[in-house]
Amino acid sequence: GENVEQHPSTLSVQEGDSAVIKCTYSDSASNYFPWYKQELGKRPQLIIDIRSNVGEKKDQRIAVTLNKTAKHFSLHITETQPEDSAVYFCAASRDTNAGKSTFGDGTTLTVKP
Amino acid sequence: SQTIHQWPATLVQPVGSPLSLECTVEGTSNPNLYWYRQAAGRGLQLLFYSVGIGQISSEVPQNLSASRPQDRQFILSSKKLLLSDSGFYLCAWSVGQGHQPQHFGDGTRLSIL
Numbered sequence: 001g002e003n004v005e006q007h008p009s010t011l012s013v014q015e016g017d018s019a020v021i022k023c024t025y026s027d028s029a030s031n032y033f034p035w036y037k038q039e040l041g042k043r044p045q046l047i048i049d050i051r052s053n054v055g056e057k058k059d060q061r062i063a064v065t066l067n068k069t070a071k072h073f074s075l076h077i078t079e080t081q082p083e084d085s086a087v088y089f090c091a092a093s094r095d096t097n098a099g100k101s102t103f104g105d106g107t108t109l110t111v112k113p
Numbered sequence: 114s115q116t117i118h119q120w121p122a123t124l125v126q127p128v129g130s131p132l133s134l135e136c137t138v139e140g141t142s143n144p145n146l147y148w149y150r151q152a153a154g155r156g157l158q159l160l161f162y163s164v165g166i167g168q169i170s171s172e173v174p175q176n177l178s179a180s181r182p183q184d185r186q187f188i189l190s191s192k193k194l195l196l197s198d199s200g201f202y203l204c205a206w207s208v209g210q211g212h213q214p215q216h217f218g219d220g221t222r223l224s225i226l
Contacts, residue, residue: 006156034214043203043217044157089156100147101215105156 002027004092006104013080014112021107023090024072030092033073034101035064038087047088048075080111115140119204119218127226132177132191134221136204139185144206146187147215148179151201163187199225 003026013019023033031052036044050057050064050073057064061080066073077084087108091101119136126132138144145164149157159172161179169179176195180188187204204218 032213043219045217046214049214100159100162102159103157106154108154 002030002092002102004090004102004104006090006107008107009105010108010110012110012112015080015082017080019075019077019080019084019109019111021075021088021090021109022072023074023092023104024070025092025102026071027092027094028068028071029094031095032093032101033064033066034091034093035075036089036091038089038106040086044089077109080109082111082113085109085111115206115216117204117206117216117218119221121221122219123222123224125224125226126194128196129193132189132194132198132223134189134202134204134223136187136189136218137185138206141185141206141208143184144208146181147205147207148177148187148189149203149205151203151220153200157203161189194225196225199223 004023006023011019034049035047037047038044048059048062048064050066052068055066061078063076087106089106090104093101116139147162148160150160151157161169161171163169163181166181166184176198177189177191202221202223205215207213207215
C-alpha cells in the first residue's frame with residue numbers, strides 16, 4: 001500500500017517568513033495530492049491540492065509543487081501570519097481507489113508574531 | 114451545499130462498554146464515506162471506508178466495526194471498548210473516484226476510562 005512521510009514534524013517561523021513542508025510517497029500510481037490544515041480541536045480542511053499532470057499550483061500565499069519522478073511534493077506558505085499556525089497534513093491517493101487517501105503524520109506550524 | 118454532521122462531539126465511556134458514533138451527509142448522493150482515528154499529535158489513520166450502502170471495507174484489524182444502513186449515513190460501533198480505542202474520530206465524505214478532496218466532520222473526542 002501507499003506510504004506517505006512528512007517532514008518536519010514541527011516548524012517554527014517568524015511572521016512574514018516562508019514555511020516549507022515536504023512529503024514523499026511510495027506508490028507511483030498515486031495521482032492526487034491534497035493538503036489539509038487542522039486548527040486545534042477542529043476538523044481538517046482542504047487548503048490546496050494538485051493532480052499528477054501538473055507540476056505546480058498556487059493560490060495566493062500558498063503553493064504546492066510536485067515532483068513525480070522523485071515522488072515528493074511540498075507545501076509553500078509565503079508571508080506567514082499568526083493565523084497560519086496549525087497542523088498541516090499532506091495526503092496521496094489514486095483515482096482507482098474509491099478516493100482513499102493515505103495521510104502524512106502532520107506538521108505543527110507555529111508562526112511567531 | 115453539502116454538509117456533514119457527526120455526533121456526539123465528546124464521549125466518555127468505561128472500558129467494556131459499547132459504542133455508536135453516527136455521521137450523516139446532506140446535499141450529495143452516493144458519497145464515499147470514511148472513518149478515521151487521530152491519536153494525539155499524530156496523523157489520520159483510515160479505519161473504514163464505504164462506496165455504497167452495505168459496502169464496508171476495513172483498513173486495519175481492530176475492535177471496531179462500521180455500517181452504512183442508508184446512502185448518507187455511516188456508523189462506527191464497538192461491542193466492548195478498550196482503553197486503546199481512545200482518540201479523536203473523524204468522519205469524512207468524498208464523491209466519485211480519486212482526485213476529489215475529502216470533507217471532514219467536526220469529530221468526536223472519545224475518552225475511555
